[in-house]
Amino acid sequence: MSEQRKYDFKKQHYAGEEGRLIPLLQRAQETDGYITRERITEIHRDCGIPVAQIYGVATFYAQFRLHPVGKNLIKVCHGTACHVSGANAITEAIEKTLGICNGETTPDKLFTIETVSCLGCCSLAPVIMINNDTHGNLTEKEVKKVLKQHQRAAIGEVQ
Amino acid sequence: MKVLVGLGTCGIAAGAEKTYQALQAKAAAAGLPVEIDKTGCIGMCYREPLVEVRADDGSRVQYGNLTADKVERLLDEHVAQGKPIEDWMVWSDDGRGNERAYFTRQTRIVLRNCGKINPESIDDYLAIGGYQALNQVLQANEPEALIASIIDSGLRGRGGAGFPTGMKWRFTRLAAGDHKYIICNADEGDPGAFMDRSVLESDPHSVLEGMAIAGFAIGAGQGYIYVRAEYPKAIERLNIAIAQAEAKHLLGDGIWGTGFSFHVKLKEGAGAFVCGEETALMASIEGKRGMPRVRPPFPATKGLWECPTSINNVETFANIPWIITNGPKAYSSLGTANSKGTKVFAMAGKIKRGGLVEVPMGISIKEVVFDVCGGIKNDKKFKAVQMGGPSGGCIPAELQNTTIDYESITKTGAIMGSGGLVVMDETTCMVDVARFFLEFTQRESCGKCTFCRVGTKRMLEVLTRICEGKGKDGDIELLEQLATLVRSTSLCGLGQSAPNPVLTTIKYFRSEYEAHITNKKCPAHNCKPLLTYTILDSCIGCLMCAKVCPTKAITGELKKVHVLDQTKCTHCGECHKACRVDAIAVD
Numbered sequence: 248m249s250e251q252r253k254y255d256f257k258k259q260h261y262a263g264e265e266g267r268l269i270p271l272l273q274r275a276q277e278t279d280g281y282i283t284r285e286r287i288t289e290i291h292r293d294c295g296i297p298v299a300q301i302y303g304v305a306t307f308y309a310q311f312r313l314h315p316v317g318k319n320l321i322k323v324c325h326g327t328a329c330h331v332s333g334a335n336a337i338t339e340a341i342e343k344t345l346g347i348c349n350g351e352t353t354p355d356k357l358f359t360i361e362t363v364s365c366l367g368c369c370s371l372a373p374v375i376m377i378n379n380d381t382h383g384n385l386t387e388k389e390v391k392k393v394l395k396q397h398q399r400a401a402i403g404e405v406q
Numbered sequence: 407m408k409v410l411v412g413l414g415t416c417g418i419a420a421g422a423e424k425t426y427q428a429l430q431a432k433a434a435a436a437g438l439p440v441e442i443d444k445t446g447c448i449g450m451c452y453r454e455p456l457v458e459v460r461a462d463d464g465s466r467v468q469y470g471n472l473t474a475d476k477v478e479r480l481l482d483e484h485v486a487q488g489k490p491i492e493d494w495m496v497w498s499d500d501g502r503g504n505e506r507a508y509f510t511r512q513t514r515i516v517l518r519n520c521g522k523i524n525p526e527s528i529d530d531y532l533a534i535g536g537y538q539a540l541n542q543v544l545q546a547n548e549p550e551a552l553i554a555s556i557i558d559s560g561l562r563g564r565g566g567a568g569f570p571t572g573m574k575w576r577f578t579r580l581a582a583g584d585h586k587y588i589i590c591n592a593d594e595g596d597p598g599a600f601m602d603r604s605v606l607e608s609d610p611h612s613v614l615e616g617m618a619i620a621g622f623a624i625g626a627g628q629g630y631i632y633v634r635a636e637y638p639k640a641i642e643r644l645n646i647a648i649a650q651a652e653a654k655h656l657l658g659d660g661i662w663g664t665g666f667s668f669h670v671k672l673k674e675g676a677g678a679f680v681c682g683e684e685t686a687l688m689a690s691i692e693g694k695r696g697m698p699r700v701r702p703p704f705p706a707t708k709g710l711w712e713c714p715t716s717i718n719n720v721e722t723f724a725n726i727p728w729i730i731t732n733g734p735k736a737y738s739s740l741g742t743a744n745s746k747g748t749k750v751f752a753m754a755g756k757i758k759r760g761g762l763v764e765v766p767m768g769i770s771i772k773e774v775v776f777d778v779c780g781g782i783k784n785d786k787k788f789k790a791v792q793m794g795g796p797s798g799g800c801i802p803a804e805l806q807n808t809t810i811d812y813e814s815i816t817k818t819g820a821i822m823g824s825g826g827l828v829v830m831d832e833t834t835c836m837v838d839v840a841r842f843f844l845e846f847t848q849r850e851s852c853g854k855c856t857f858c859r860v861g862t863k864r865m866l867e868v869l870t871r872i873c874e875g876k877g878k879d880g881d882i883e884l885l886e887q888l889a890t891l892v893r894s895t896s897l898c899g900l901g902q903s904a905p906n907p908v909l910t911t912i913k914y915f916r917s918e919y920e921a922h923i924t925n926k927k928c929p930a931h932n933c934k935p936l937l938t939y940t941i942l943d944s945c946i947g948c949l950m951c952a953k954v955c956p957t958k959a960i961t962g963e964l965k966k967v968h969v970l971d972q973t974k975c976t977h978c979g980e981c982h983k984a985c986r987v988d989a990i991a992v993d
């Protein structure tokens with residue numbers, strides 16, 4: 248992650264900025280992977296925004312997670328184009344390969360499956376995004392191949 | 407000579423990054439006198455990765471499906487020997503290429519620079535006259551006349567509702583207040599739409615220039631771009647573009663040496679569809695939960711931080727510099743009486759040529775689907791197009807001669823929307839499509855209005871039970887009644903238009919609903935609980951289906967026709983997928 252996107256309250260452009268809560272939460276999530284209890288307390292201490300309000304905002308937006316996710320976040324698109332092009336079958340194939348359901352994380356903490364509404368690559372439907380890489384024109388076979396590649400890469404890193 | 411690689415998100419997903427790297431490495435290794443450069447989205451998403459070879463005299467040839475393994479031959483034949491490869495060519499400016507039909511019916515105003523310039527280089531933009539429109543309006547120094555010319559052009563907002571842009575600017579200009587704001591709505595929440603993403607990734611400076619011109623027109627010194635977080639590439643390129651423009655004093659203080667200042671800040675959305683609605687979007691910029699509020703007061707009088715604010719869509723802004731440069735007449739000469747200019751559509755779904763197209767208003771749906779985009783994938787039967795996302799509706803194939811303009815589309819029950827056009831064929835179940843959209847709006851409803859929060863949930867429950875084969879007599883009428891209530895008692899467009907996908911599918915595909923409810927059948931063979939599988943006599947007895955059946959519903963011996971026990975069948979369809987001789991029928 249670039250230095251610029253790390254959580255750092257003291258950075259000038261947040262200090263006096265109105266409407267800074269959302270950018271702060273975004274940087275917090277990028278730094279920690281999810282919104283931790285400690286960060287919420289920290290934001291409250293630094294900006295004086297009530298904890299209840301911070302929770303209110305964090306739970307309103309789909310982007311914010313209050314629980315940790317796996318090392319690789321798989322976003323499966325269930326937008327219109329992907330839906331009519333068989334996104335359900337892709338989700339099932341991923342669930343089967345990883346042995347978890349949509350929304351869950353594998354026990355080894357390597358993968359989390361998440362549903363998103365549209366990744367903006369609709370002409371390549373069905374589409375998934377693993378971390379920041381988009382994969383399009385998927386078939387059940389293709390998606391299994393992509394997952395296997397990631398699994399191997401992850402195991403390689405551990406060893 | 408120059409070789410450009412289309413590096414939009416679509417291109418990258420198809421492997422354009424690898425093509426780009428291979429081109430750089432191989433050209434350098436061969437010592438070829440060629441410049442390898444990036445560009446944005448060329449528009450033919452269905453043929454990504456796309457590469458353009460541009461000769462020194464400016465002539466252009468584009469290649470499709472140019473994966474990294476094809477780079478060597480391209481460099482060798484076209485670049486080194488000067489012999490273009492006809493087989494791979496999709497388009498060339500001298501009328502060759504096997505996909506040129508895709509471009510012949512298009513008129514590119516919004517997409518004028520997409521796929522032509524490097525979006526990360528302000529010099530490229532300046533070289534084709536970029537920021538000159540801004541210079542022109544600043545030198546003329548007549549904001550009223552500027553607004554009048556935007557009104558004359560007939561430009562209407564491209565974010566969905568189609569409000570005349572010049573009028574919006576005039577109201578904001580006339581509103582009392584020292585501080586005023588410009589907001590660019592780049593939330594693009596409609597699933598199935600990607601026009602704004604492509605424009606931001608391919609030509610960010612046009613949008614920034616349009617915003618600065620709007621700022622000058624209404625007297626605002628600050629602009630915000632609200633981009634959805636799912637578009638990391640667009641965010642990256644916008645940040646680069648803003649920094650470059652500031653460094654050259656084309657944004658910031660003292661633009662083009664005048665006293666005009668205009669600063670632009672980027673705000674990332676946080677994944678809430680309702681934040682595309684203007685008042686919710688402003689609440690979100692203010693750091694609050696993104697919930698819409700009652701209008702009036704309209705943003706033009708009381709917007710961001712209670713100040714007069716003009717909020718426009720990405721595509722609207724991208725039109726502005728062109729209108730200034732070419733004059734309002736050139737723009738209003740395109741289109742119909744009440745819908746001027748062009749519209750960009752993101753073509754997706756069961757279409758042969760999916761991608762980004764820009765066509766003049768007044769063209770018919772049929773022309774876009776068949777003439778521009780080549781018709782339906784695998785030559786299946788055209789069933790409907792979905793326009794306007796969750797707020798829009800399905801227009802059936804019978805109405806394919808409908809012309810594309812705000813009024814004609816609204817008449818069908820759909821809306822023009824922001825430009826997502828999802829094509830559906832005979833295998834798409836329209837009840838399932840309605841259920842899909844309701845699931846979306848129900849999830850995305852912010853919860854403020856009771857009917858939007860609870861009413862959509864009740865509608866979703868009815869649709870779900872119909873898709874599961876548990877539909878009852880009177881369900882259609884119940885849906886219609888709920889739809890009317892949700893529409894008339896919701897505060898914002900989300901709830902007011904949430905019933906549209908349901909109402910249009912009932913209107914045009916009522917028999918499909920009835921088949922689900924009365925006959926417990928899904929004519930499109932899509933709703934799994936309603937499907938019956940039967941083993942035909944053509945079964946060769948290979949045991950494949952029996953092996954994959956999770957409930958052991960299929961029994962049989964090798965080389966004998968197998969038997970399926972319907973009481974054990976869970977309708978999962980695995981046997982149908984596994985059969986190699988098509989001996990399992992679905993109904």
Ligand SMILES: Cc1cc2nc3c(=O)[nH]c(=O)nc-3n(C[C@H](O)[C@H](O)[C@H](O)COP(=O)(O)O)c2cc1C
Nearest residue numbers: 563564565591594595682683684718719722899900
């Ligand atoms: C639920 C909802 C979602 C919307 N989403 C968007 C969007 O993603 N992008 C957009 O430009 N306008 C969206 N709009 C329309 C905006 O409220 C607003 O009308 C538009 O940004 C004005 O810009 P324009 O005049 O250039 O069209 C949405 C409206 C509603 C009710």
Ligand code: FES
Nearest residue numbers: 324326329366369
């Ligand atoms: S619908 Fe899946 S990327 Fe848009």
